Structures are given as C-alpha cells and as structure tokens.
Amino acid sequence: MSKIILIxxxxxxxxxxxxxxxxxxxxxxxxxxxxVDVATGKLASAPDLSxxxxxGTYSLQPISGEERVATEYFSKALDDPxxxxxxxxxxxxxxxxxLYFTLQVVRECARHGKRALVVANMMDVLARHNIEVDLExxxxxxxxxxxxxxxxxxDGLDAVNDWLRNPVENRSENTALAETPDTLLRGTxxxxxxxxxxxxxxxxxxxxxxxxxxxHSALGGFAFFAIMFLLxxxxxxxxxxxxxxxxxxxxxxADTVVPMIGPQLAKDFTSDAIFSGLGAFLVxxxxxxxxxxxxxxxxxxxxxxxxxxxxHKPLRLFGLTGKSFIPMLSGVACAIPGIYAxxxxxxxxxxxxxxxxxxxxxxxxxxxxxxLLIAAFIPNTTALGGLVGxxxxxxxxxxxxxxxxxxxxxxxxxxxxxxxYTDLPFVLEMPPYRLPALPPLLxxxxxxxxxFITKAGSIIFxxxxxxxxxxxxxxxxxxxxxxxxxxxxxxxxPLFDPLGLDWRYGVAxxxxxxxxxxxxxxxGTMFGIEGADENMVPLVDxxxxxxxxxxxxxxxxxxxxxxLMCVSTLAILxxxxxxxxxxxxxxxxxxxxxxxxxxxxxxxxxxxTG
Amino acid sequence: xxxxxxxxxxxxxxxxxxxxxxxxxxxxxRLLELGFHPGxxxxxxxxxxxGAPKVFRVANTVFSLDDEVATHINVETxxx
Numbered sequence: 195m196s197k198i199i200l201i202x203x204x205x206x207x208x209x210x211x212x213x214x215x216x217x218x219x220x221x222x223x224x225x226x227x228x229x230v231d232v233a234t235g236k237l238a239s240a241p242d243l244s245x246x247x248x249x250g251t252y253s254l255q256p257i258s259g260e261e262r263v264a265t266e267y268f269s270k271a272l273d274d275p276x277x278x279x280x281x282x283x284x285x286x287x288x289x290x291x292x293l294y295f296t297l298q299v300v301r302e303c304a305r306h307g308k309r310a311l312v313v314a315n316m317m318d319v320l321a322r323h324n325i326e327v328d329l330e331x332x333x334x335x336x337x338x339x340x341x342x343x344x345x346x347x348x349d350g351l352d353a354v355n356d357w358l359r360n361p362v363e364n365r366s367e368n369t370a371l372a373e374t375p376d377t378l379l380r381g382t383x384x385x386x387x388x389x390x391x392x393x394x395x396x397x398x399x400x401x402x403x404x405x406x407x408x409x410h411s412a413l414g415g416f417a418f419f420a421i422m423f424l425l426x427x428x429x430x431x432x433x434x435x436x437x438x439x440x441x442x443x444x445x446x447x448a449d450t451v452v453p454m455i456g457p458q459l460a461k462d463f464t465s466d467a468i469f470s471g472l473g474a475f476l477v478x479x480x481x482x483x484x485x486x487x488x489x490x491x492x493x494x495x496x497x498x499x500x501x502x503x504x505x506h507k508p509l510r511l512f513g514l515t516g517k518s519f520i521p522m523l524s525g526v527a528c529a530i531p532g533i534y535a536x537x538x539x540x541x542x543x544x545x546x547x548x549x550x551x552x553x554x555x556x557x558x559x560x561x562x563x564x565x566l567l568i569a570a571f572i573p574n575t576t577a578l579g580g581l582v583g584x585x586x587x588x589x590x591x592x593x594x595x596x597x598x599x600x601x602x603x604x605x606x607x608x609x610x611x612x613x614x615y616t617d618l619p620f621v622l623e624m625p626p627y628r629l630p631a632l633p634p635l636l637x638x639x640x641x642x643x644x645x646f647i648t649k650a651g652s653i654i655f656x657x658x659x660x661x662x663x664x665x666x667x668x669x670x671x672x673x674x675x676x677x678x679x680x681x682x683x684x685x686x687x688p689l690f691d692p693l694g695l696d697w698r699y700g701v702a703x704x705x706x707x708x709x710x711x712x713x714x715x716x717x718g719t720m721f722g723i724e725g726a727d728e729n730m731v732p733l734v735d736x737x738x739x740x741x742x743x744x745x746x747x748x749x750x751x752x753x754x755x756x757x758l759m760c761v762s763t764l765a766i767l768x769x770x771x772x773x774x775x776x777x778x779x780x781x782x783x784x785x786x787x788x789x790x791x792x793x794x795x796x797x798x799x800x801x802x803t804g
Numbered sequence: 805x806x807x808x809x810x811x812x813x814x815x816x817x818x819x820x821x822x823x824x825x826x827x828x829x830x831x832x833x834r835l836l837e838l839g840f841h842p843g844x845x846x847x848x849x850x851x852x853x854x855g856a857p858k859v860f861r862v863a864n865t866v867f868s869l870d871d872e873v874a875t876h877i878n879v880e881t882x883x884x
Contacts (some may be wrong), residue, residue, distance in 0.1 A: 253837045257830035290839035290863040380833075384841050387863070396864045402849065411853035503868045507856050510870070516857075619831045620870040621838065624859060 197244050197276045198237070198358060201268065201299060202283030203292045204250035205625040207315045209634040211283060211345040212247040215239075215355070232267075233641070239355040245281070246271070252291065254298040255376050257618065272306040279309045279361055281354075286314040286327060286342070289391035291623070294383035297371065300338045301379065304372040309361050310338040313354060318344035325392045332390040337371050346631070401626050408500045418504050421497065422523055428488050436480030444473045462671055463662075471658035474708060475651045475762060478530050479643050485524055485531035486639045492520070493538065494630035499622055506620060512601040513608020515541060515620060518548040522600065525555035529763040530650075533770050534642055541618040543611065547604040549771060550780065553758045554600035556593040559710040563754050564592050566714050566730050570737040571747030588751075596755045646766065653765035661708055674719050679704065692793045693753070694746035694800075706759045713754075745799035749792040757788035805881045809860065810874035812848035818879030820844050827876035835877070839863050846879060 200215075202208045216235030233247040248271075249264055256262035271277055282299045284292040296312055303310035314329060333340040341357065343350030374382070408414050448469040455461045492498045498520070506516030514522075517539045525532030532552040539545040556564075572588045664679040665671075674680055675698070683701035690700040698720035706713035711727065718726020718733045726733040758764065758781050768777035812818055820842050823832045839862045840846070849866060850859035857870040869877075 252834065255833065255837075257834055288863065288865040291837075291865045294837050380836050384839075387839075391863065401866070405850055405859065409850045409852045409856075409859065414852070499868065503852070503857050503859070506870060507854060619828075619834060619873045620857060620868075621831075621834065621873055622857070622868040623838075624866040624868055 195242060195244055195276065196278045197246060197271075197274065198279045198281055199246050199248055199268070199271055199277060200281045200283065201248040202250055203252050203285070203295050205623055206250070206283050206285040206292060207345040208247065208250055208283050209638075210631050211313070211315065211343070212245065213631075213634045213637065214345055214348060214351055216245055233637075237355070237358060240359045243358060251295070253295055254302065269302070272302060272308055277308060279311060279358065281358070282310060282312050282338075284312060284314055285316050287316045287319050287392060287396045290384070290387040293387045293391075294380055297336060297374075297379050297383050297386075298376070300336055301371045301374060304337070311354070311357055311361070312336065312338050312340040313350075314340055314342050315345050317342040317350065318347050319396060320392055323392075323394060323396060325394050325396070327392050328390055332386065335386055335390070404627050405500070405624070408497065409503065414500075414504065418501060421492070421501070422520075425485075425488050425492070425520070426523060426527060428484055433480040433484040436484075437477050440476050440480065441473060444469055444476065459670065462666065466666070466671075467659045467662040470662065471655040474658045475647065475654040478528065478762060479646065481528050482531050482534060482646055483639045483643050485527075485535065486642045487635060489520060489524075489535055489538070490635040490638055491630050494628065494635060496625045496627040498538065499624050502622060503624075512551075512605040513544070513547050514551065514601075514604055515539060515544045516622075518544060518551065521548050522551055522555055525552035525557060526597075528557050528559070529553050529555065529760065530646070530766050533763065533766050534646075536770070543608075543617045546771070546776075547608055549767060549776070550607060551600035551604050553760070553763055553767075553780065553784065554596050554603065554756065556596040556755070557710075557760075559760065560596075560754055562711040562714045562727065562730075563706070564589060564751065566717075566734065566737075567747050567751050567754075568592075569730060569734045570742075571744050592751055592755055595752075599756060645769075649769040650762060650765040653768075654762050657761045658708055661705060665705070674701070674716070689789075693749045693796050694743050695750070699750075703753075703759070706754075707761055709762065710754060710759050743800070744803050745796045748799045749796040752795045753788045753792040755788075756784055756791060758784040807879060807881060808875045809846060809848075809869065809877035809879050810858065810871050812846075812851075812858070812860075812879065812881070814848055814851040814858075816881065817845060817847045817883060818881045819883055820846060821878045821880050824876035824878060827873070831873060831876075835873070838867065839865060840877065845883070 200208065200212055212233065212235065215237055217238040232249070235245050235247075237243040237245055248268060251261060251264060253261075254265050254268065256265045272280075280299060280303050282296050284296050300310045300312070312333070314327075320327065329340040329342055339357070341350060341353050343354060345351075408417055448465050452461055452465045455464055489498070492501065498517075501519065502516030504516065505519035509516060509518055518536070521532045521535040521539065523532075524535045529552050532555065533549060536545050536548045536552065539548050568585050568588045572585045575584050576582060577584050577587065661679070664682070665674055665677045667678055669676050671677075680697075680701055683697040683704065686700055687697040690697065690703070693699075699717065701720060702713045702717040705716040714730065714733070715727040717737075718724065721733060721736045723732045723736060764777045764781055767780065768774045771777070806821065807818070808824075809818065809820075820840060822842055823835070844862055847861045848858055849861050852858070855871065857868045858874060859866060859868050860874075861867075
C-alpha cells in the first residue's frame with residue numbers, strides 16, 4: 195500500500211486536514227520512547243493510499259533530543275519505498291513561520307526522490323480580507339506544487355485528493371534545492387515569505403481584544419481561575435457518574451457470570467481477580483476521556499497558550515514551565531490523566547520534571563486514606579475561636595504539603611541538571627482564538643483511552659491478579675491475615691515498627707499499591723470490619739480503641755502524601771515516558787523519602803506528645 | 805534607541821538588530837526559523853503584570869517570549 199506523509203508546523207490546522215482527508219479510519223502508534231503519536235488513516239477518496247499524520251514541528255533542524263528523534267523518524271520514513279508522497283501543510287496567513295520548514299521538507303523529498311505537495315491552508319481568511327497571493331510563483335520558486343485549501347470549510351480538498359491519487363511527476367524540479375544547506379535555506383525562506391506572503395494585517399481584531407481580557411492582570415487572573423475550576427470540576431461532574439457506571443456495569447456482569455461458574459476457586463478467581471483487575475483500570479477511562487476532551491477544547495480554542503503564559507513565571511521558579519500547570523492540576527484529581535496531559539509540555543526536561551511533580555499532587559485516591567486517618571487522630575473540634583475546624587485544617591495542610599513537596603522536588607532536581615541549553619526556549623506561539631472542531635477532538639479522546647487500555651491495562655491487571663493470588667492462598671480466601679500476603683506482612687513487620695505500626699497496617703500499605711484507597715478496605719478486613727470503604731466509622735472507632743499513637747497517624751499521613759503507591763500511575767508513567775527505569779527510580783525514590791520522612795515525623799511528633 | 809526586546813512595553817515597536825552573545829546558538833536558530841530576523845519589525849502586544857512572558861508580533865504571527873530569551877534580542881526602537 196502506498197503511503198503519504200502529512201507534515202506541517204504547529205497550529206497550521208493539520209489535525210483538521212487529516213480528519214477531512216481520512217474520515218474515521220484511523221489508528222495511532224507511538225514513536226518508540228517518546229510521547230508523540232503518528233496517526234495513520236486510509237484516504238477516504240482512495241482507500242489504497244494511507245496517510246500518516248506526523249507531529250507538528252517548526253524545523254527539521256532539531257534543538258532538543260526529542261525533536262531529534264522525531265526528525266530522524268521522518269528521515270527514516272522517507273527511506274521507506276512505500277512512502278511515495280509528502281503532503282506539507284503551511285498556514286498561508288503566517289507564511290514566515292512555516293516556509294523555512296516547508297523548504298526543508300521539499301529539500302528532503304528531493305534528496306529521497308519523493309514527490310512533495312505543499313498545501314496552503316487558511317485561504318478562507320485571505321478571502322475574507324480580500325487579499326490575493328501568487329501561489330504559482332511560490333510553487334515555481336520552491337520547486338513543488340502549492341494548492342490552496344481551507345481545512346475548515348473544505349474548499350480545495352477535491353484538488354488535493356485528485357493530486358494525491360494522480361500525482362504529476364515533480365521530482366526533477368527540486369534538484370537545485372537538494373544541495374542547499376540550512377543556513378542558506380533560512381535566508382531563502384525569509385526572502386520568499388517577504389515576496390509571496392500576504393500583505394496586510396491579518397490578525398483578527400478579536401484576538402487582540404480577547405488577549406487584552408485574558409492576559410489582563412486582574413480580569414485575566416479571574417478568568418484563569420474560573421476556567422481551571424471548571425476543568426477540575428468537569429472531572430467530578432462529568433467523569434464521576436461514568437466511573438460509577440463502569441463499576442456498576444462490571445458489578446452487574448460479575449453478578450451474572452459468577453453464579454454460573456461451578457468450583458468455588460474459579461468463582462472467587464473470576465469475581466475477585468478478573469473483575470477487580472478489569473475494574474482497576476477501566477474505571478480510569480471516563481476520567482481520561484473527559485480530561486482529554488476538556489484539555490483539547492482549551493488547546494484548540496487557543497486558550498491553552500494563554501494559560502501557559504499566565505503560569506509560566508511562578509512555575510519557572512521551580513524549574514517548570516507554564517505548560518506544566520494543567521497536567522499538575524489534573525494530577526490533583528488523578529495522576530493518570532495528568533501524566534497524559536503532560537504531553538503538551540514540549541520541552542523534554544520540563545516534561546520530566548512535570549512527571550516528577552504529578553504523583554505528589556494530592557489525588558482523589560488519597561482522600562479516603564486522609565479522611566480515615568484524620569477522623570481517627572485529629573479531634574473534631576474548632577480552633578481560632580471557632581473559625582476553623584481542626585479536621586478541615588489538617589486536611590488542607592496535608593493537601594498543601596503534597597503540592598509544595600511536588601514543587602520543592604522539581605525545584606531541587608532542576609537545579610542539579612546541566613542540560614539547560616539543550617532544552618527548548620520559552621517561545622510560545624499564540625494561536626488565534628478559534629472555535630474547536632469536534633471530530634478531531636473526539637478522535638483524540640478515543641485514541642487516548644485506547645492507548646491507556648492497551649498499554650497500561652495489562653500491567654495493572656497483572657499486578658491486581660498477583661496481589662489477589664497472594665491474599666487468597668493458601669487458605670482459599672478464608673482469612674487475609676493468614677494468607678501469604680498476611681505472612682509477608684508479619685515477616686516485614688520490623689519495617690513498620692519505627693512508625694509505631696503493626697503488621698496489619700503493613701499488609702494494608704502493601705495492598706494500597708493497587709490503588710491508595712484500597713488501604714481503607716484492607717485495614718477494615720484486617721480488623722474484621724466489612725465494608726469499611728463505604729462506612730469508615732467502625733474502623734475509626736477500632737483504630738482509636740487500639741490506642742495507636744498520634745505520631746503513627748501523622749507518620750502515615752506523611753507516608754501517603756509522598757509515596758508513589760499506585761500501580762496504574764507507574765504503568766502509565768513507564769509507557770508515556772518510554773522508560774521503565776524512570777518509573778522504577780521514581781517509585782524507589784518517593785518510597786524512600788516517604789518511609790524515612792515518616793520515621794522522622796513519628797519521632798518528632800512523639801517528642802511533643804510523649 | 806538601542807535596547808532589548810524585553811524592554812518594550814505594550815504598544816511599542818522595534819526593529820531587530822541582532823542577538824546577544826549569551827543567547828545559545830540553538831535558541832538563535834529557532835528564533836530565526838520562526839521569523840525573528842534582523843531587520844524585521846516586532847511589536848509588543850501585551851506586557852502582562854508580575855514579569856510574565858510578553859506577547860510579541862512578528863509578521864502576522866504572535867509569540868510569547870519570556871525574559872530569558874527576550875533580553876538577548878536586540879532591537880532599535882527609533883524606527884524613523
């Protein structure tokens with residue numbers, strides 16, 4: 195099958211064009227080791243041709259390691275004999291920023307004997323301003339045909355389809371370009387942009403007006419908080435019912451399937467291992483879908499760049515960039531969509547730092563653990579003359595502690611790294627405000643969910659089954675305390691001794707690796723209380739009755755605020771970063787800090803409380 | 805008057821005269837690729853408070869640059 199590469203600079207409307215040309219027949223693959231997708235789809239007008247949507251980039255001369263991988267991948271694709279054509283998209287209204295890249299692409303096509311077709315997008319904007327451009331003249335200069343289109347209105351796409359199906363030979367025209375080095379190409383691009391670029395003011399006045407509002411020091415800040423609040427709320431108001439539905443659906447399915455199974459062991463395995471394992475990762479899918487959708491809306495509308503600008507200065511203090519904010523905010527709901535959202539951080543070093551910060555954000559899975567511990571150890575009284583509830587204050591402090599720790603970690607790590615100048619500069623294109631197009635947005639949400647299920651699901655499922663196995667045998671689920679897991683807990687009890695905790699807490703901590711909130715249910719089981727995850731009161735009473743010291747409670751809060759006890763986060767971190775080593779290193783480092791810090795906290799609080 | 809791009813306030817214009825020596829070569833190249841050529845006129849569209857990155861327009865494209873980059877771009881504000 196013949197392949198066509200679609201390539202273009204960022205914000206030139208590439209996703210929309212890809213969607214227009216391929217319809218719905220797409221699949222997405224990752225670059226090995228980096229977080230860039232290459233979607234492939236059959237051309238709707240010619241199913242024997244497949245179109246590959248390459249990541250948007252400003253240049254084929256890479257300045258970061260990641261850009262180098264993407265550029266090399268492009269070169270490698272050009273060596274593929276099946277690749278016959280390259281479709282290079284330029285935003286005609288902003289020819290200056292895309293022409294150098296276009297010339298590089300045309301040159302590479304000439305070097306590799308591939309046909310190049312340049313497509314000038316946004317012709318509708320020029321028409322609105324009654325501006326004409328000499329595309330034939332431009333085509334003659336760059337040595338490749340240039341076709342006018344509007345990806346938004348669909349104008350000109352028939353001609354593009356016709357060309358792709360029956361390309362006219364144009365390889366020979368590019369020979370002069372094939373020898374031109376980058377330095378000369380830059381000058382040529384600048385000159386051609388001046389000669390053929392549209393003359394006149396194409397900046398929509400509304401962009402300036404909207405920017406004066408969204409970047410205003412007071413109103414812009416207010417709008418920012420309102421939009422971020424809505425983003426955060428969307429996870430709870432839109433995703434939560436869907437998550438409940440996934441759980442209920444799986445529960446109903448289990449109730450139907452399990453009674454049909456004969457032997458008790460197979461029954462338990464199906465109900466507790468298979469269905470729990472499926473539930474363990476399927477429950478995240480609605481969150482990922484909703485957050486990808488909302489973030490996509492922000493990106494496509496043009497607001498994301500403004501939000502990054504607003505957050506940049508304060509986050510730079512901690513080695514991060516403005517683009518780190520939304521992934522970190524998402525991390526307050528759940529680290530998994532947060533890690534996905536970190537794809538928008540284009541600087542590899544800053545993305546790594548963002549990855550480090552996200553698991554320290556106080557995610558919603560920590561909430562049941564914090565609620566239990568605070569209810570058990572912090573008196574339900576008020577302070578400051580009745581103004582502040584002590585338990586609420588403790589919750590706030592724990593949340594704040596997690597966020598600050600995230601920033602401190604990135605601040606420290608960024609200062610130990612010396613690869614500052616191999617990183618990308620903060621030069622962020624501010625795209626015009628646009629109404630987002632729904633089909634590419636939904637396609638992206640679907641691809642993201644599919645990626646999660648296929649890439650991380652298997653890891654999460656396997657770990658869930660292993661933990662079930664250890665907790666079930668050798669006494670067939672009769673007593674968790676006497677299971678292999680319980681026995682391991684007793685063996686490693688000395689580890690939890692410095693925190694003033696016995697082996698039952700150790701077992702609960704070990705199972706919380708599946709998901710932090712499992713700590714509550716497991717601890718309930720260890721104390722012989724069923725349904726502790728639904729109603730914590732009997733468990734709170736039980737913990738208080740055992741006389742566990744306050745120091746242990748605070749140490750546990752500290753431990754859970756830091757420790758990366760979440761197999762799903764680790765799985766997706768490994769997949770997204772392309773590095774199992776990074777996930778392992780982060781798990782070990784945060785476990786060590788959490789454990790040693792918790793011992794310190796235990797000692798400190800013990801000093802004051804006796 | 806010769807100054808840095810970062811010194812422009814909202815509404816100011818300047819013509820790029822060159823890049824400071826302290827600017828990394830890779831950053832300089834990327835700026836050239838995006839259209840920040842010597843001789844090009846740049847206008848500052850927004851200069852948000854608290855030292856946030858400023859918003860500049862070059863040709864028909866709008867970019868936001870922070871002080872780490874913009875202080876190393878030299879401009880001439882006397883365009884006459």
